[in-house]
Amino acid sequence: MKQLQHPSKARLQQSEYWMRSLSFAGLHRILKAVAAFPNGLRAGELNELLQKNNILLTRRSSPPAPTTFYHYRNTLLHLDALKRDGRMLRVNDDDPNVFKLLNQPVPTNGDQSLSDAARDSFAALVLNNEQCRSLFFDLFMPSDASFDSVASFRQNGVPVRWSRERSTHAREVVFQNNTTGRTARCSSPASVVAILYGVRYWARDELELIDEYCQQADGSAIMFPVSRPGTSTTEIDSAVVQMVRFILSLRATDEWTRFSVFDLIARCCEAHRQPISVLFSAIDWLRHEWPNHIVLIPTSRALATLTAVSPQRQTLELKKYYKTSNSPYISHIRLHKDITIKPMERTNHDVRHLSKTQA
Numbered sequence: 001m002k003q004l005q006h007p008s009k010a011r012l013q014q015s016e017y018w019m020r021s022l023s024f025a026g027l028h029r030i031l032k033a034v035a036a037f038p039n040g041l042r043a044g045e046l047n048e049l050l051q052k053n054n055i056l057l058t059r060r061s062s063p064p065a066p067t068t069f070y071h072y073r074n075t076l077l078h079l080d081a082l083k084r085d086g087r088m089l090r091v092n093d094d095d096p097n098v099f100k101l102l103n104q105p106v107p108t109n110g111d112q113s114l115s116d117a118a119r120d121s122f123a124a125l126v127l128n129n130e131q132c133r134s135l136f137f138d139l140f141m142p143s144d145a146s147f148d149s150v151a152s153f154r155q156n157g158v159p160v161r162w163s164r165e166r167s168t169h170a171r172e173v174v175f176q177n178n179t180t181g182r183t184a185r186c187s188s189p190a191s192v193v194a195i196l197y198g199v200r201y202w203a204r205d206e207l208e209l210i211d212e213y214c215q216q217a218d219g220s221a222i223m224f225p226v227s228r229p230g231t232s233t234t235e236i237d238s239a240v241v242q243m244v245r246f247i248l249s250l251r252a253t254d255e256w257t258r259f260s261v262f263d264l265i266a267r268c269c270e271a272h273r274q275p276i277s278v279l280f281s282a283i284d285w286l287r288h289e290w291p292n293h294i295v296l297i298p299t300s301r302a303l304a305t306l307t308a309v310s311p312q313r314q315t316l317e318l319k320k321y322y323k324t325s326n327s328p329y330i331s332h333i334r335l336h337k338d339i340t341i342k343p344m345e346r347t348n349h350d351v352r353h354l355s356k357t358q359a
Contacts, residue, residue: 016131017190018078019198020071024122024206025107025114029055030072031081031091031098032106040088043073054109061110079125097121097128114206120228123150123207126199135191136199139175139184140210140225153209157225159270162196163218211275213265213320219307221316224270243268243282244341256295256334262320276319283322283333293336298328 033055034041041049047069050056056064056072073089076082081101083092093099104118114122126132127150138146140157147153158179165174173186173196186192200223203209212223246268251257269276286294304321308314321329 016135017188017194017198018071018074019132019194019202020075021197021201022068022072022075023112024119024202025112026056026072027076027081027122028101028104028114028118029106029109031076031101034082034089035091035093035102038090040085040090042087043089046073046089057110078131079122079129081125095125097124119207120150123209126202126207127153132199135184135195136203139177139182140223141177141182142179144180150209151228154225154227154273157210159222159224161215161220161222163220208275211269212316213262213270213276214317222266222270225273226269226275227273239274239278240281240285241341243274243278244285246272247282247286248335248339248341251335251337253337255337257337258297258332258334260332261322261330265320280322284324286333286335286339290336290339293339295334296322296327296330297332297334299331301329304329304331 030046030050033049033053034046047066050069051063054063056068058064073082077084077089080092080095081098082089084090091098091102093102098121100121101118104115104121107113127137127147133146137153137157139160140153141147142156142158147156158177160175160177162173162175165172167187170187173192175184175186176182186195204212204223209225210223211226212221214221247259247264250259250267264279265276268274268279268282283294287296299321301318305314305317308317318329321331322333323329
């Protein structure tokens with residue numbers, strides 16, 4: 001009798017660690033392209049369609065490699081946005097989140113931005129995926145339960161620390177929930193690519209579910225869930241005004257109070273589920289409205305990235321410093337005691353967009 005063939009370890013890892021760093025705007029364009037063919041497309045036909053219409057392009061505006069097409073297609077299949085019907089690929093428009101995506105305007109070719117509605121729908125698809133939850137998002141749970149919605153993750157998730165550690169065999173990435181003590185490890189190259197550079201990147205840069213900054217002492221990084229970004233001018237103004245008020249409430253009774261930008265990130269952003277960009281917009285407002293009552297204390301880029309071992313890590317290290325386009329990196333600010341903000345005052349200032357980084 002023929003024995004049952006068990007899948008190899010490599011094949012199991014391939015099926016579990018399928019996430020890759022990619023553009024969700026590109027996923028949206030592919031989904032809309034397939035939707036134009038009710039009878040579906042074969043994988044080769046889809047690749048030809050993407051190449052012919054320049055639906056996916058590299059940063060150099062050239063067609064991606066065939067493996068890139070595969071990873072985009074594979075991601076949509078794993079998220080149940082596409083479904084297989086024999087050899088054909090069809091849009092799974094029975095899923096309400098996919099249906100919403102099909103009714104949202106698609107970014108033009110080369111545009112990497114997503115509408116807020118599209119981002120919410122993709123976030124729901126990702127959090128509905130069992131592997132994404134078990135390998136990454138459940139780490140943020142304050143208990144052993146699992147999140148049942150995007151709103152639940154934003155409201156109830158707790159910070160998770162990650163760091164690189166050297167084990168007896170290789171260098172591992174270790175995630176730890178300091179609230180529950182739960183830990184998880186990426187011990188293989190496949191898991192690092194999928195979790196650290198795949199789903200973590202999605203959550204932070206594409207879906208804006210979390211933000212992240214480096215610790216100063218041990219080089220670890222803290223990831224923390226953030227509230228849904230405001231979409232209207234009123235909501236944006238409100239978030240920045242609240243941030244300004246909170247910063248001012250932290251002042252001492254002295255004429256000047258000195259703040260570390262790093263400490264403000266921990267106290268104003270991590271503790272209150274606010275993106276770091278909101279804090280920096282609050283500092284922008286203080287500089288604009290009270291230019292003679294705020295002092296910026298710079299540091300050198302070399303010192304700020306002293307422990308970074310790669311360009312990607314440098315970018316992540318620099319996230320804990322305030323910077324404008326024509327200024328040095330700011331590690332501390334000093335605020336005067338006379339700064340005030342009126343009860344109904346608006347900032348009239350747009351929140352900065354999160355910079356896309358990898359580390």
